[in-house]
Amino acid sequence: MNRQQLIEQIKKKKSFLCIGLDTDIELIPRFLLDFPDPVLEFNKRIIDSTYDLCVAYKPNSAFYESRGIAGWQSLIQTSQYIPAGCLRLIDAKRGDIGNTSAMYAKAFFDEKSSGMNFDAITVAPYMGIESVKPFLEFEGKWVVLLVLTSNEGGKDFQFLKIGDQCLFERVIEAANGWAGNDRMMYVVGATRSEEFKAIRKLAPDHFLLVPGVGAQGGSLQEVSRYGLNKECGLLVNSSRGIIYASKENDFAERAREEALKLQQEMSILLEEKGII
Amino acid sequence: MNRQQLIEQIKKKKSFLCIGLDTDIELIPRFLLDFPDPVLEFNKRIIDSTYDLCVAYKPNSAFYESRGIAGWQSLIQTSQYIPAGCLRLIDAKRGDIGNTSAMYAKAFFDEKSSGMNFDAITVAPYMGIESVKPFLEFEGKWVVLLVLTSNEGGKDFQFLKIGDQCLFERVIEAANGWAGNDRMMYVVGATRSEEFKAIRKLAPDHFLLVPGVGAQGGSLQEVSRYGLNKECGLLVNSSRGIIYASKENDFAERAREEALKLQQEMSILLEEKGII
Numbered sequence: 001m002n003r004q005q006l007i008e009q010i011k012k013k014k015s016f017l018c019i020g021l022d023t024d025i026e027l028i029p030r031f032l033l034d035f036p037d038p039v040l041e042f043n044k045r046i047i048d049s050t051y052d053l054c055v056a057y058k059p060n061s062a063f064y065e066s067r068g069i070a071g072w073q074s075l076i077q078t079s080q081y082i083p084a085g086c087l088r089l090i091d092a093k094r095g096d097i098g099n100t101s102a103m104y105a106k107a108f109f110d111e112k113s114s115g116m117n118f119d120a121i122t123v124a125p126y127m128g129i130e131s132v133k134p135f136l137e138f139e140g141k142w143v144v145l146l147v148l149t150s151n152e153g154g155k156d157f158q159f160l161k162i163g164d165q166c167l168f169e170r171v172i173e174a175a176n177g178w179a180g181n182d183r184m185m186y187v188v189g190a191t192r193s194e195e196f197k198a199i200r201k202l203a204p205d206h207f208l209l210v211p212g213v214g215a216q217g218g219s220l221q222e223v224s225r226y227g228l229n230k231e232c233g234l235l236v237n238s239s240r241g242i243i244y245a246s247k248e249n250d251f252a253e254r255a256r257e258e259a260l261k262l263q264q265e266m267s268i269l270l271e272e273k274g275i276i
Numbered sequence: 277m278n279r280q281q282l283i284e285q286i287k288k289k290k291s292f293l294c295i296g297l298d299t300d301i302e303l304i305p306r307f308l309l310d311f312p313d314p315v316l317e318f319n320k321r322i323i324d325s326t327y328d329l330c331v332a333y334k335p336n337s338a339f340y341e342s343r344g345i346a347g348w349q350s351l352i353q354t355s356q357y358i359p360a361g362c363l364r365l366i367d368a369k370r371g372d373i374g375n376t377s378a379m380y381a382k383a384f385f386d387e388k389s390s391g392m393n394f395d396a397i398t399v400a401p402y403m404g405i406e407s408v409k410p411f412l413e414f415e416g417k418w419v420v421l422l423v424l425t426s427n428e429g430g431k432d433f434q435f436l437k438i439g440d441q442c443l444f445e446r447v448i449e450a451a452n453g454w455a456g457n458d459r460m461m462y463v464v465g466a467t468r469s470e471e472f473k474a475i476r477k478l479a480p481d482h483f484l485l486v487p488g489v490g491a492q493g494g495s496l497q498e499v500s501r502y503g504l505n506k507e508c509g510l511l512v513n514s515s516r517g518i519i520y521a522s523k524e525n526d527f528a529e530r531a532r533e534e535a536l537k538l539q540q541e542m543s544i545l546l547e548e549k550g551i552i
Contacts, residue, residue, distance in 0.1 A: 022376075062372060062379035068390035072348050093372050095400060096338060097427040098336075100298075103338035107347075114344035124371060124400045126422055128429025146402055151373040153404025160438045167436065167443065174432050260504050 003182040016269035018056035020239025037076040049252040055261040056087035076115040095124035095131035102134035109138040150189025172202045181206040196226030279458040290543035294332035296515025315350040324527040329539040332363035352391040371400035371407035377412035385414040426465025448478040457482040472502030
């Protein structure tokens with residue numbers, strides 16, 4: 001899914017919602033354990049009940065890896081189940097030297113190699129440009145680079161001062177030179193809305209993936225006030241707040257209700273901004 | 277394998293060699309393709325021919341992930357095949373918020389969950405302490421934190437100046453507070469031996485994993501001059517230089533010859549330093 005297609009989906013669905021599939025087999029309704037692949041069954045039902053309200057799904061690779069082979073099977077099947085109108089974003093936070101990042105790119109982008117055909121992947125910046133380039137060699141795929149994360153530990157390094165800039169600002173400046181805004185997005189933690197202004201100065205046109213709304217405490221209103229640009233430029237993620245809205249048999253309906261609340265809020269925000 | 281056991285193995289084998297299992301199915305001898313799991317068969321033969329010369333094996337997760345389910349099967353079986361006298365180190369460069377890092381820890385440390393029972397994992401520091409802590413909650417396991425990497429792109433951020441220190445020095449200072457040298461090692465790229473002095477000032481007693489000897493151009497002599505401490509304190513990795521010493525049917529014998537050369541050099545270095 002390219003930038004133009006993503007923007008079209010946002011306008012059509014009046015939503016910039018990304019749903020995080022952090023699916024933990026311990027937390028899904030017990031009746032699903034009777035299915036051959038309970039996690040896949042859970043994801044399918046979540047997707048079936050929300051795909052018209054969101055523009056992206058973001059499985060969190062760790063939750064699948066933790067279950068070994070069975071987990072990878074769930075992840076592969078989930079990636080194939082995400083419908084065409086939604087960005088398939090794998091949250092894997094990979095990053096290594098060139099020949100190794102090239103292998104990670106095959107793992108998540110090259111269906112013939114691995115069974116997975118994601119559109120986008122989260123990447124960690126510490127090892128620099130070589131962590132990113134091999135992913136961009138896959139035509140039309142996206143890198144979603146960690147810039148400012150919503151966790152407490154994000155402060156350990158991301159706010160260190162280099163001259164008059166913070167490290168996260170230096171990461172954006174460098175990464176702006178690695179790819180255009182049609183191939184690169186930035187991860188920006190929503191619990192720090194005051195930083196959005198600084199980020200929008202450096203990356204006015206980029207899409208920002210905001211992971212911290214909901215369980216991590218960010219506010220959609222505040223994120224949107226500072227983060228929305230004239231083509232939207234935001235993907236706001238909610239995981240636990242949607243997929244675990246209920247742990248009973250009605251989980252898919254309750255997930256839809258929560259997704260709908262966010263979509264309706266987003267629809268108003270997009271209108272106010274004159275995007276739709 | 278705890279610190280004391282690792283030091284005992286180093287003294288017994290007169291070696292601080294780590295062999296990187298960056299096993300690429302495209303690069304292994306063709307006759308192995310007749311085996312049910314060619315990558316596993318390759319790894320087994322490499323391990324069989326070298327385990328008395330090295331103290332650690334380091335599979336590179338990306339190379340396995342790139343092959344989807346088949347690759348994970350090879351990785352799980354490989355992890356189980358590494359003998360008890362060698363540290364089982366997975367090079368996975370993970371790191372995320374707490375609940376996600378906890379899942380990665382299950383993936384690589386908790387055999388019941390995933391089939392894998394590694395002793396140690398490489399972790400990226402950008403997201404701070406929460407990236408590291410969940411791994412340390414597994415008793416006796418190690419975090420091997422990225423500090424200074426041997427790739428060109430490592431310069432993009434790791435050498436940025438924060439006051440009078442470089443970012444990589446700040447990473448060490450912070451991480452020294454997260455765990456002791458019995459649970460934490462640091463990754464230090466060997467192509468920058470001049471930095472070893474600075475690192476040894478901040479981490480005199482830690483084990484350092486040095487990934488860049490061989491194909492990436494580092495010198496064992498120089499690394500050892502600055503990096504060895506009184507209990508050795510180094511794991512020097514070689515991947516391609518050993519496992520692809522020959523691409524013919526004699527690959528395992530040739531791997532042993534290359535490993536032996538390094539082990540013999542290491543034996544002299546350990547003697548000179550008075551460690552054995």
